[in-house]
Amino acid sequence: DAKTTQPPSMDCAEGRAANLPCNHSTISGNEYVYWYRQIHSQGPQYIIHGLKNNETNEMASLIITEDRKSSTLILPHATLRDTAVYYCIVRVGYGNKLVFGAGTILRVKS
């Protein structure tokens, strides 16, 4: 699976959009981009995933660049409860193990 690079930490004001970047320059054509988050003392939680089209669900939006070498997770209106570690993972399709990198610590501040 391709390696991902994320900033170690970011701050965001409550109510503002949080934009979390991820670089995956060695991604293969059959690898999906997944985002999970881990709130303190809990197991990781699935957020969203995509292959090449932008995706949106009730939690977030995922913007993938045309060359698929990077992506951005957008939390449109961040709340204090969104403070967590966010992991960007690339994985070949469904049914394969998730390999976690270091992730980005997002701190939402009032």
Place this chain on the structure above:
Amino acid sequence: SAVISQKPSRDICQRGTSLTIQCQVDSQVTMMFWYRQQPGQSLTLIATANQGSEATYESGFVIDKFPISRPNLTFSTLTVSNMSPEDSSIYLCSVLPPGTEQYFGPGTRLTVT
């Protein structure tokens, strides 16, 4: 979706002893994984435990240290054997139900003294 419970939620153990962690899922799933999260670190996959086959261990993890059982489609155990303080971590069970995403249990927080 899948609801996962783990027992115990936390434990403090003496070095040299063993602890067995239980993972119970509310639905039948073939694919199950065990992860370790050392203090302040990300998650590291220990092994894949699919029902009906032997567990597959990742590099750096061996069966003698982390034996896994998978007796049926809703249950698994991970044993941490001959513990040392370096084994102090959160151990997480995870499942991949058909057609959905991977779900994680709440974790077992282990402290070895």
